[in-house]
Amino acid sequence: MNGQYPKKNVLGQLAIVLHAHLPYVRKNERNSLEEDWLFQAILECYIPLLQSIESSKNENPLNTKLTISLSPTLLSLLDNKQIQETFPSWIETRNDFLNELPQKEKNASAFLIKNLNDKYLYWQKCSGNLIEKFRVLSISGNLDILTCAATHGYLPILRENPETVKGQINTAIRSHENIFGIKPLGIWLPECAYYENLDEILFNSGIRYAILDGHGILNSTPRPRYGVYAPICSKKGVAFFGRDSESTLPVWSAKDGFPGDKVYREFHKDLGWELPIFKLQKKGISTKRPLGLKFHKITDENVPLGEKEFYLENEAKKKASEHADAYLLERSKQLEKLTLSSSFKPLLVAPFDAELFGHWWYEGPFFIENILKNSSKYSIKLTNLKEFLLQKPNLQICDPSSSSWGQGGYHNYWINDANAWIVPEITKAGSTFVDLCSKNFNNELSLRLFKQAARELLLSESSDWSFILRAGTTTKLAKERIERHLFRFWKLVEMIKNHSNINLKFLEDIEEEDKVFPDININDWRK
Structure with missing residues (x-):
């Protein structure tokens, strides 16, 4: 324990907000990079977080409160039966790699084998239906589930065609309602990005609350x-x-x-980089890449990857527990200081990417579990955003400022030399589609063409690809994704305009591959 517990009265409230999102990366090819993105997130993040929340709920149901946004594209992937059927073989492949290691490495990675089996057992018990697990926690009031823009489109660069922003928001709301049976009241704006008057579109769509970066609030009018x-x-x-x-x-x-x-797991040292290529290819993995199999600790930031020490799980868990206590102690001091200087009960809002917990920071879910279980000892009341607003607090009327939580605090991470070329492309596509949607649909085939064109437009607008291009990681994949969806969009537009030249095979193929948002509504793009 670090320091002393503060006084027992509640000093204030803490709202931890997690944003769970993956781009729509469905691919029929087994052992693809896109498949790895999803399955690693399920294994390392979503299942461990659910286990942590459920464990805390059993011990401390009243103070187990979290807000989580589940993006529509992520929900589409989690809801896909074909993907659910593939997960077991993905787990088996990783178990095989670990079991084939030399004895020394096999002993060091024993915790990973145990973890793989534990998470897979959880998966089996719920028949791969993680969405239902989230739903149950929402019904009990422990989770406030937010939506996000349909494909995580960066809304400020779509503002030239307001209907494209409405398409992102309304498609997301409809998808959320279709899956959870209830319309979302809250939204995670992609990259927490806001522009002036976006609130009008949000309100008209039924959204009542959102999260911004701090300066989006601090620079509001009035202050x-x-x-x-x-x-x-x-x-x-x-x-x-x-x-x-x-x-x-x-x-x-x-x-x-x-x-x-130094005791936490090293993210960058992965067995996938070290196995001989023939062993990977034997399992259908064509190139060296991270497999999510990491069993070394950070050791020291100056130690080369080849000299990292083996990971010790108990040591890391002990440290995560200590860090949770340290975090809560600092928050209690912060709240106490704020309370002394003002007459109101302060609220601390702590938003994070959900994938930080478990994927990037392996011990993160255990840290969260300790926060949930122990916050009341530090006189901190955990809350979620919906619960806080249900207390009917008096809110100051202010217009928030244009902002994002990206590097620099505004929009330059998504509009720069690496990715600015995307903006005129998706703006032109959006404008064309809005104009087309003002026309009447002649028949069922026309409606299919319109709906698939809307899907391709949405998929091309995903901010993930702009982010990747700026970050300089899997840039080839990102560029290919944008160009693929825009190519499909324009080909569909051509078919809509020229009814005598419709390629049904092309339409059927992309309807199957980009099988997202079955309840998409073209009216969302009408002026």
């Missing part, structure tokens, strides 16, 4: 009296919560925060 420690309400009627950097930096920063501790 908010309580800074980021209380939500504001825009003149259009949407509540906005602001990220508290003091509550987030220790958790997300590997350099300045907990995840960089």
